[in-house]
Amino acid sequence: MRCTASLAIACGTLLVLGMTAPAQAAPTGQTIGLTCLACHGDAGQGSGAIPPLVGRTADQLYRALLDFKTGQRPATVMDRHAKGYSDEELKAVADYFASLPAK
Amino acid sequence: MTVSRRSFLKIAGSAATLGAFGTQVRASAKGGQVVVVGGGFGGAACAKYIRRFDPSIRVTLIDANLSNYYTCPFSNLVIGGELEMKDIKVSYDALKNKHGVQLIEDHVDGIDADKRTVKLRSGKTLGYDRLVLSPGIELMYNKIEGYSKEVAETLPHAWKAGAQTVTLRKQLESMKDGGTFLMVAPPNPYRCPPGPYERASVIADYFKKHKPKSKIIILDPKEKFSKQGLFMEAWDTLYPGMIDWVNPERGGVITSVDAGSMTVTTEDGDKIKADVINVIPPMQPGRIVTASGLGGDKVWAPVNQQTFESTLGKDIYVIGDSCIAGPVPKSGYGANSEAKIAASAIVGSLRDEEPGVPKWVNTCYSYVSAKDAISVVGVYGLDAENKIIEISGGVSAKGGKNWRAEGVYAKGWYDSIRADTWG
Numbered sequence: 001m002r003c004t005a006s007l008a009i010a011c012g013t014l015l016v017l018g019m020t021a022p023a024q025a026a027p028t029g030q031t032i033g034l035t036c037l038a039c040h041g042d043a044g045q046g047s048g049a050i051p052p053l054v055g056r057t058a059d060q061l062y063r064a065l066l067d068f069k070t071g072q073r074p075a076t077v078m079d080r081h082a083k084g085y086s087d088e089e090l091k092a093v094a095d096y097f098a099s100l101p102a103k
Numbered sequence: 104m105t106v107s108r109r110s111f112l113k114i115a116g117s118a119a120t121l122g123a124f125g126t127q128v129r130a131s132a133k134g135g136q137v138v139v140v141g142g143g144f145g146g147a148a149c150a151k152y153i154r155r156f157d158p159s160i161r162v163t164l165i166d167a168n169l170s171n172y173y174t175c176p177f178s179n180l181v182i183g184g185e186l187e188m189k190d191i192k193v194s195y196d197a198l199k200n201k202h203g204v205q206l207i208e209d210h211v212d213g214i215d216a217d218k219r220t221v222k223l224r225s226g227k228t229l230g231y232d233r234l235v236l237s238p239g240i241e242l243m244y245n246k247i248e249g250y251s252k253e254v255a256e257t258l259p260h261a262w263k264a265g266a267q268t269v270t271l272r273k274q275l276e277s278m279k280d281g282g283t284f285l286m287v288a289p290p291n292p293y294r295c296p297p298g299p300y301e302r303a304s305v306i307a308d309y310f311k312k313h314k315p316k317s318k319i320i321i322l323d324p325k326e327k328f329s330k331q332g333l334f335m336e337a338w339d340t341l342y343p344g345m346i347d348w349v350n351p352e353r354g355g356v357i358t359s360v361d362a363g364s365m366t367v368t369t370e371d372g373d374k375i376k377a378d379v380i381n382v383i384p385p386m387q388p389g390r391i392v393t394a395s396g397l398g399g400d401k402v403w404a405p406v407n408q409q410t411f412e413s414t415l416g417k418d419i420y421v422i423g424d425s426c427i428a429g430p431v432p433k434s435g436y437g438a439n440s441e442a443k444i445a446a447s448a449i450v451g452s453l454r455d456e457e458p459g460v461p462k463w464v465n466t467c468y469s470y471v472s473a474k475d476a477i478s479v480v481g482v483y484g485l486d487a488e489n490k491i492i493e494i495s496g497g498v499s500a501k502g503g504k505n506w507r508a509e510g511v512y513a514k515g516w517y518d519s520i521r522a523d524t525w526g
Contacts, residue, residue, distance in 0.1 A: 027462040027484070034152075034443045035464040038436055039515065042522040048515030049508075076505045076512060077466060077480050084482025084495030089462075 029096030032089060036097075044097055055102030061094035134159040135453040138221055138231040140211045140391055142166030144174075145237035145423030145438030147198060148524045152446035154202045160453065162204045163229065165221070169195050169208040173264035175295060176435050177517050182261060182272050183305030185473045191264060197526050214395045216416050233449045236397070236404075237423040237438065238389020239263075240294045246385045247287075248359035257362040258380045261302075262294065274379045275306060281316035285367060285377035287357055288323040292403070293386045294424050294433045296329035297479065301469035302381070304334065307342040308472040319346045320375065322367065323355040329432075330469060330477055330498050337471035340503060388425035403427045408491045410448035410458045411441055418452075420445045428463075429491030431483055437465045439524055461485065465496075468513035475506035476513040 037043070039050050046052035053061065067073035068082035069090065082090065139150045142164055150164045166172070172193045180186040198204040210224040220228050242260060244251045250258065261271040275284065284306055288299045303319055310317040328334075338346045349355040356370040360382055366374045387393060388403055397404045397413050404421040405414045411426060413419045422445050423438035431437045444461040451458050463483040468476045481496035499505055 027460045031444075031447070031459055032462050035440050035462070037523045038439050038464070038520040039466060039512075041519050042526050046515075047519035047522070049511045050515035050519065076499065076509055077478050080480040080495060080497055081464065081466075081482060082495075084464075084484075 029092035032093040033096040053097040058094045058098035065090040135232040137233045139164045139235040141237035144435035148439045148442035150204045156450040165207045167210045178264035179302045234419045240386040243385045280314040282378035284379045285320045287382045289383040290324045297469040300334045304471045333477045392425045411445040430493045474510045476509040
């Protein structure tokens with residue numbers, strides 16, 4: 001199926017963040033990811049000195065999150081955040097941001 | 104045409120098939136009408152995200168203050184003289200024009216949960232399929248003898264950003280060097296746990312630069328407070344001897360205030376005179392929550408911790424300061440985080456789908472000077488009994504090495520959460 005002309009606007013809105021209404025057995029990458037937007041820009045594009053999450057590969061993001069979690073990478077707040085997630089959850093949120101369009 | 108949950112998820116999981124997803128959503132969505140009461144960090148974000156999750160749902164946002172709304176976060180920087188009111192003013196244009204949220208500037212006077220309607224002060228009645236209440240807090244003026252909404256014109260609380268913020272700023276500007284600023288801190292629970300101490304910090308910074316002989320007294324009914332170790336370290340380092348935090352044992356509990364003589368009387372009978380008095384009274388949930396009995400015998404509204412649906416009112420969701428959310432603080436970020444969980448649950452419930460597994464975050468920066476900040480972080484999830492627990496978090500490291508960096512990140516945070524909520 002393709003986006004019909006009459007649906008193009010609605011599809012465009014959804015494309016911004018790949019929005020879906022989550023309903024799964026574990027927190028999805030999107031559920032976790034949406035809470036990141038309060039700091040990292042409303043489309044993950046970064047905000048001031050806070051770096052972007054979009055425009056990076058899933059592997060780059062996952063590696064950074066793991067390094068924050070283990071304390072290998074210096075941080076102000078991200079170490080405290082990353083420790084709150086399993087490796088699987090960090091992978092899921094890395095995949096989510098890697099799937100979004102770079103700004 | 105209906106779509107099974109399994110195929111829906113399969114389609115939704117791939118960004119490459121969003122065209123198909125768009126078609127499926129329209130086919131499966133039942134639409135519906137959601138009414139959101141309160142246009143702050145919780146209500147505005149919830150309205151926006153419901154529309155983003157499913158544009159077929161009609162969302163109406165009601166707030167009495169839409170044309171005159173200022174954020175509480177960063178209002179302390181206005182009080183400290185670092186920012187102006189225009190810097191913390193919010194526009195609802197994007198909610199309306201970009202996200203298709205219908206706006207109504209009015210008070211909500213009542214809810215009829217059986218008929219599923221809300222009554223507006225203008226006399227209008229609105230029907231809903233799902234109702235979201237995010238009314239913030241109500242200040243309990245009558246809990247302090249000598250205090251009232253009228254007296255607050257002289258002894259400002261400045262705990263709802265707006266005219267009160269300006270009043271307190273002007274009083275500080277007119278205060279003579281060598282004067283005393285006295286803050287009456289609120290008891291738990293209240294909106295923005297570190298807020299009073301951030302306020303004291305940025306006022307101290309202003310005094311240090313412009314009125315260095317001045318003093319700050321904080322009368323506190325609490326034994327301890329948010330980020331206490333970090334605040335006290337900053338006060339000792341940046342403003343030695345300027346701030347006197349008075350705990351209950353030393354006389355921090357007050358019994359009355361007197362605007363005429365500019366004095367505060369403590370439980371011990373001491374009368375303390377000051378030049379500027381900031382009274383932050385006890386708080387309760389926003390009036391609509393109290394008036395509709397949604398606090399039950401708990402005062403703050405008990406909610407299903409997975410969805411934020413009230414345990415006392417079907418199809419009514421309470422988010423933000425007014426609800427009970429376990430360890431999640433009453434903060435703008437907390438409300439924004441809860442809004443997304445509730446939005447997802449509401450969209451799901453309108454499609455008869457089970458709610459997803461939630462996860463919340465809170466990140467609160469507090470300035471300890473005009474340029475330096477500290478932070479507290481919380482990552483929250485549900486335990487086996489569906490109670491919200493803190494999984495990770497804590498405050499900034501001691502020693503002040505990240506003060507300047509966090510001061511810069513705090514500004515990024517502010518711009519981002521504003522855009523995420525109202526943009």
